Amino acid sequence: MSAWQLRGACAGVDPDLWFPDSGVSSAAAKRICSGCPVREECQAFAFDSGEHYGVWGGLSEKERQSVRRPRSGPRRHTGGNPPAPCGTVAAYMRHKRNGEPVDYACVAAYKDHYTARNARRAADRAQAKA
Numbered sequence: 001m002s003a004w005q006l007r008g009a010c011a012g013v014d015p016d017l018w019f020p021d022s023g024v025s026s027a028a029a030k031r032i033c034s035g036c037p038v039r040e041e042c043q044a045f046a047f048d049s050g051e052h053y054g055v056w057g058g059l060s061e062k063e064r065q066s067v068r069r070p071r072s073g074p075r076r077h078t079g080g081n082p083p084a085p086c087g088t089v090a091a092y093m094r095h096k097r098n099g100e101p102v103d104y105a106c107v108a109a110y111k112d113h114y115t116a117r118n119a120r121r122a123a124d125r126a127q128a129k130a
């Protein structure tokens with residue numbers, strides 16, 4: 001048993017509350033967990049050890065499956081398409097729109113795009129004259 005477990009609010013309470021039979025509510029256990037000082041340690045332990053059964057840190061087995069362990073670091077872009085990567089005309093436009101400094105890869109992509117377009121137009125004109 002780890003040190004945090006001894007400080008758990010569930011110490012001395014009937015452990016069956018945390019391992020209810022299927023169909024039986026785990027609300028009582030969750031209520032106790034919600035005021036527990038080692039809730040985070042308890043959740044982390046359940047995630048790390050892949051506990052399948054019971055309520056740990058206030059999360060039932062189903063809830064553990066759906067939330068997964070919170071990732072550290074800032075969340076990146078959720079929903080929608082990811083922003084265009086640098087080195088594309090779309091990224092160049094985005095930098096301009098947002099007033100961001102434009103990096104070399106984006107400038108190069110933008111230049112290539114217009115160089116190619118101008119070349120196409122010049123070719124079209126030459127053909128039209130011929």
Ligand code: SF4
Nearest residue numbers: 008010033036042057
């Ligand atoms: S979070 Fe819940 S299960 Fe974990 S130690 Fe605290 S009371 Fe016990």
Ligand SMILES: [Zn+2]
Nearest residue numbers: 086091103106
């Ligand atoms: Zn860029």
